[in-house]
Amino acid sequence: MKNRDQIFKTKERSREGESSNIGGSSGSFFFFTQDNKCIVKTITVSERKLFLRLIGDFISNYKSRSASAPPIMAQIYGIYEFKMSLMTPVNLMVMRNSI
Numbered sequence: 001m002k003n004r005d006q007i008f009k010t011k012e013r014s015r016e017g018e019s020s021n022i023g024g025s026s027g028s029f030f031f032f033t034q035d036n037k038c039i040v041k042t043i044t045v046s047e048r049k050l051f052l053r054l055i056g057d058f059i060s061n062y063k064s065r066s067a068s069a070p071p072i073m074a075q076i077y078g079i080y081e082f083k084m085s086l087m088t089p090v091n092l093m094v095m096r097n098s099i
Contacts, residue, residue: 051093080094
């Protein structure tokens with residue numbers, strides 16, 4: 001419940017101050033999964049549309065890299081539209097935390 005509430009308050013500082021993203025260059029909100037293996041990031045509708053249009057090129061580029069020259073792009077596990085009644089839908093990208 002805590003993460004859900006924070007997703008819908010992306011411009012507000014949380015009481016703990018740990019997950020709110022104020023001042024980021026994109027203005028997107030993001031947080032890490034509990035095991036720190038994934039990042040969940042909000043994206044705009046236009047970012048989602050652009051990514052879905054470029055997914056074929058993204059996959060081709062990723063597959064063309066060899067083990068000796070791994071891709072510098074983040075592994076993206078999925079893009080989702082999160083809907084709840086009486087709330088504006090939120091677009092989320094789930095990606096591997098490579099740090």
